[in-house]
Amino acid sequence: MADVMIQTPPVLQGPSEKERKYDRQLRLWAASGQAALESANILLVNSGSGTVGVETLKNLVLPGIGKFTIADQATVRHEDLGVNFFLDESSLGELRAKACTNFLIELNPEVQGDWHPKSNDSFNLQQLLTTSPPFTLVLYALPLPQDQVQLLHDYARQHTTPIMAVHSVGFYSYFKTTLPGTFPVVDTHPEETVTTDLRLLAPWSELVDFAKDMTKDIDSLDNHEHGHLPLVVILLHQLDQWQQSHGGGYPTKYADKTAFRQTVSDAMRRDNPEGGEENFEEAVAAVMKHVTLPSIPGSLQQVFEYEHQDPADAQSSFWIIAEAVKQFYKEHGCLPVPGGLPDMKAQSGVYIKLQNIYKEKARQDVREVLNSVRSIPGGEEIDSSEVELFCKNARFIKLINSEGGNAVRVDQVVDQELANDEIAAIAGPEMPLSLLPIYLALTATSHVTTDSPHGIIESIGQQAPKAASSERFLKTAQEVSRAGGGELHNISAVTGGMVAQEMIKVITKQYVPIDNTCIFDGIESRCQVLRL
Amino acid sequence: MKGRGLAPGGIKVTHSPAKVGAEAPKFLVGRQLRHTEKQPHLHLDLTETAYDAPSPVQQCTDPPQLLLQSCSSNITSLLQHAKRHPIPRILNPTARFWKMSVETQVAADAGVGSQDARWKYLDHIRRNAGPFTDPGATEDEFLAQFEKFKILGAGGLGCEILKNLAMSHFKNIHVIDMDTIDISNLNRQFLFRKADVGKFKAEVAAEFVQKRVEGVSITAHNNRIQDFDEEFYKQFQLVVCGLDSIEARRWINAMLVSIAEEAEDPDAIKPLIDGGTEGFKGQARVIFPSITSCIECQLDMHAPRAAVPLCTIASIPRQPEHCVEWAHIIAWEQEKPFPQLDKDDPEHVTWLYQKALTRAQEFSIPGVTYSLTQGTIKNIIPAIASTNAIIAAACCNEAFKIATTSAPCLGFENNYMMYSGNDSIYTYTFKHEKKDDCPVCGRQARPLEVDPKATLQELVDSLALRPEAQLKKPSIRAEGKTLYMQFPPSLEQQTRPNLGKTLIELGLENGQQVVVTDPAFPLEFNFFFKFKADS
Numbered sequence A: 001m002a003d004v005m006i007q008t009p010p011v012l013q014g015p016s017e018k019e020r021k022y023d024r025q026l027r028l029w030a031a032s033g034q035a036a037l038e039s040a041n042i043l044l045v046n047s048g049s050g051t052v053g054v055e056t057l058k059n060l061v062l063p064g065i066g067k068f069t070i071a072d073q074a075t076v077r078h079e080d081l082g083v084n085f086f087l088d089e090s091s092l093g094e095l096r097a098k099a100c101t102n103f104l105i106e107l108n109p110e111v112q113g114d115w116h117p118k119s120n121d122s123f124n125l126q127q128l129l130t131t132s133p134p135f136t137l138v139l140y141a142l143p144l145p146q147d148q149v150q151l152l153h154d155y156a157r158q159h160t161t162p163i164m165a166v167h168s169v170g171f172y173s174y175f176k177t178t179l180p181g182t183f184p185v186v187d188t189h190p191e192e193t194v195t196t197d198l199r200l201l202a203p204w205s206e207l208v209d210f211a212k213d214m215t216k217d218i219d220s221l222d223n224h225e226h227g228h229l230p231l232v233v234i235l236l237h238q239l240d241q242w243q244q245s246h247g248g249g250y251p252t253k254y255a256d257k258t259a260f261r262q263t264v265s266d267a268m269r270r271d272n273p274e275g276g277e278e279n280f281e282e283a284v285a286a287v288m289k290h291v292t293l294p295s296i297p298g299s300l301q302q303v304f305e306y307e308h309q310d311p312a313d314a315q316s317s318f319w320i321i322a323e324a325v326k327q328f329y330k331e332h333g334c335l336p337v338p339g340g341l342p343d344m345k346a347q348s349g350v351y352i353k354l355q356n357i358y359k360e361k362a363r364q365d366v367r368e369v370l371n372s373v374r375s376i377p378g379g380e381e382i383d384s385s386e387v388e389l390f391c392k393n394a395r396f397i398k399l400i401n402s403e404g405g406n407a408v409r410v411d412q413v414v415d416q417e418l419a420n421d422e423i424a425a426i427a428g429p430e431m432p433l434s435l436l437p438i439y440l441a442l443t444a445t446s447h448v449t450t451d452s453p454h455g456i457i458e459s460i461g462q463q464a465p466k467a468a469s470s471e472r473f474l475k476t477a478q479e480v481s482r483a484g485g486g487e488l489h490n491i492s493a494v495t496g497g498m499v500a501q502e503m504i505k506v507i508t509k510q511y512v513p514i515d516n517t518c519i520f521d522g523i524e525s526r527c528q529v530l531r532l
Numbered sequence B: 001m002k003g004r005g006l007a008p009g010g011i012k013v014t015h016s017p018a019k020v021g022a023e024a025p026k027f028l029v030g031r032q033l034r035h036t037e038k039q040p041h042l043h044l045d046l047t048e049t050a051y052d053a054p055s056p057v058q059q060c061t062d063p064p065q066l067l068l069q070s071c072s073s074n075i076t077s078l079l080q081h082a083k084r085h086p087i088p089r090i091l092n093p094t095a096r097f098w099k100m101s102v103e104t105q106v107a108a109d110a111g112v113g114s115q116d117a118r119w120k121y122l123d124h125i126r127r128n129a130g131p132f133t134d135p136g137a138t139e140d141e142f143l144a145q146f147e148k149f150k151i152l153g154a155g156g157l158g159c160e161i162l163k164n165l166a167m168s169h170f171k172n173i174h175v176i177d178m179d180t181i182d183i184s185n186l187n188r189q190f191l192f193r194k195a196d197v198g199k200f201k202a203e204v205a206a207e208f209v210q211k212r213v214e215g216v217s218i219t220a221h222n223n224r225i226q227d228f229d230e231e232f233y234k235q236f237q238l239v240v241c242g243l244d245s246i247e248a249r250r251w252i253n254a255m256l257v258s259i260a261e262e263a264e265d266p267d268a269i270k271p272l273i274d275g276g277t278e279g280f281k282g283q284a285r286v287i288f289p290s291i292t293s294c295i296e297c298q299l300d301m302h303a304p305r306a307a308v309p310l311c312t313i314a315s316i317p318r319q320p321e322h323c324v325e326w327a328h329i330i331a332w333e334q335e336k337p338f339p340q341l342d343k344d345d346p347e348h349v350t351w352l353y354q355k356a357l358t359r360a361q362e363f364s365i366p367g368v369t370y371s372l373t374q375g376t377i378k379n380i381i382p383a384i385a386s387t388n389a390i391i392a393a394a395c396c397n398e399a400f401k402i403a404t405t406s407a408p409c410l411g412f413e414n415n416y417m418m419y420s421g422n423d424s425i426y427t428y429t430f431k432h433e434k435k436d437d438c439p440v441c442g443r444q445a446r447p448l449e450v451d452p453k454a455t456l457q458e459l460v461d462s463l464a465l466r467p468e469a470q471l472k473k474p475s476i477r478a479e480g481k482t483l484y485m486q487f488p489p490s491l492e493q494q495t496r497p498n499l500g501k502t503l504i505e506l507g508l509e510n511g512q513q514v515v516v517t518d519p520a521f522p523l524e525f526n527f528f529f530k531f532k533a534d535s
């Protein structure tokens, strides 16, 4: 109960100006996410027709990224003005990096921007990388010469910096994220509807006692009291009855759950003036979803079973907490109680008591996990709030790039995708086909501005011989070639939006980033995420 | 129409020449219309793909000849045919659905060298057909036609939409927005600065883009979209909306469907492209009014948020939101600390926050904050720059494809894209079917499931909450009798006693037709009662 009464003292004036400006995004990633954004330092290596990277930056400057730097060899030409909004007539002949930086920082005075090179012939990526303060994340736009791509990836490896590539041509684009090692996400923001975990089949004594106390004379309760029993109490009472008539067993099979649901429905009073009870209706509706045995999802199982290639990785706070939660699970057969209670029909006081029973149990479980954490070498200093968040979100934790060390064989992915397409073709025209051809056709022009359809197909054939004979690959190559290496503003704006979302997810460690390539088809208006 | 050999007013079936690969030939149905003096004359091209790939899902039963016959009388019958039969069997998504053939000079702004150089990338794509491009797209006269396009943008995605339309080389753009700039817009509406707070959004945005992109003309209207009539909307070829309220969406949808249905020529069909976002999620959809599934057909995709019962707010609060609603609905009305509640005035919000906090403390309810108070009373939806960028650009990409036919657009086959960036990236692009009983574009009344023992008041209240209706101020008429009218006050008073009566007491029967109207929408909703079996 203690923390319930502790409230922030009423403020006399509203939120700060900065809170008002960022209000709509703070509702998504909170002050912690905002702080991470504001301390980030981003590098964009720009090239080609130069729009998709700048559109990405726009979507990071607005929410208040700390700092960005644009490296770009190009000077502004007329054709840039037809595709890049962050340039105008006055920019013609200027260094594109400088002109775009100036138009971008104008969007948000809280953001710092820099550019490279400072003069026309001094472009030196190596020098920029060695003299700049460390970058939080590197984004490069293709096509880019092979040696520059190599340089950036070397930098990313050495500094364990996430790096993203993006390529937008005509109606197509893709982007690919390379993360340094496995990337666990705790604060995944699952949908509210799936987070409820009532533990009806694994109740603890305080919860059992509370329910028993409320239902000991259930039949003599007056209509008002009966009609305000919380659904948790109703279900625990009915489960208790069920156990008594079923040799102590719980309704876990589908048929039993259906029968159980009927008994709950039968327990509803219908002789009252309303002819039914809302709380019992809520209880009936909750049976299928919430009368379930505790289990752990595959994504968490993956965390528990993960074997570190580099033992040093296991020293991070995430893995230490994961080890402690694993011990907890082994011992109790269920995860720590997350502690939330959804709204349900009940008297205020009863609901708050029930809410506190869940919260207290959650706190108790966190304390137990924290004790294990403290006993693991390296766990002494871990913040208890980090343990708390882990316990609360345990079922929704995701491991991204868990196969980071294993190279993907493109020809195998091609085989898999072509096989899927054959199945899709049989299933009917609504089944979308693989977008892998777009990725392969674009990667054929990773280092050159453009190529003929023939040249693109030849290049694809070297990676995946099967693809070269497919008609869809040929058409895709024609479509890529058709654009002559130019961007369409809309496609680069869509793509820049998606890349910015991904960068925000990686920087804030909130929500779930892609693993690892997203392909966008602006003709059919859809995406596909593949590991490539 | 170079190379097509269409006789004026005639119908011709040709093979589509530019398809790459070994696909079966496709039918093409074309129809040239009378041309009027004022407008450039119109051309409707409908490409047919139905008969080469039998689909297990839908099949037009008419053989091609019949289809052509049924289309040959006039354009209305063609559109009616489209209504009677599954759309994709008649129109394929690559269809150059409309196309105004040109009587004008080629390349209006040729000779402006820097302009040619500026649009190099875009022109390259327009002049070089791809394997999916409509064959006529690269013809000079069609390219020139694009110059005359007049396009309308509106709503909370307006900044992005204006930028994208200007960068798509649309030259004549109108924008409608009644809102003024608030500080909370600055995190995403990128044409506005702190110094612009309080100014009209439409004006500031139009001025910014016009200054940045040479050669574009943008007309700003500081109005509600509902302030304009049919004549105004008829001047545009395309409407791109990123409106934040469902009411405004339904209104513009009803307007464009009515324009399409009243006119006989296909120029009256003004594609509506609609986008919306919430957090990392959003949707973009394309509607060919009167032909494809409209916003009203898709209304159940936007289920209204379940309302909290008043008794919970008044006597048994459990959640912080219940306390805020109590402060908002009950405490404010009782105490009237300021003459008029201004949800944007920090002083007013602070008053509500403190009231809510006191109530929460009384019931030991945790979680009341200023931010939650504001979010609850204003129904704030989280919004970020990146999601708005994605959805607005997906919409404008469709506008560009429709106007240039440089690639197949959404609309006839798939017409709806859902996007989510919460957990990895997920898009679902699908076809939302037109509904025969759509109150806006359909012809049939739709069932209204009701309990005959319910009162008229309960029915009226339920109309606001039912996902398929969402009418907040409904007036109801049955055949021959007025059940309840919200306006005028005299009629309201006269019909009010009916609210307490049950449907049975009012003499209403199962299957009976009722007409519902609501001041927010310029149309009637036709329902028939479907009585629930005794519950």
Ligand SMILES: [Zn+2]
Residues within 6 Å of the ligand: B293, B294, B295, B296, B297, B298, B434, B435, B438, B439, B440, B441, B442
């Ligand atoms: Zn409709």
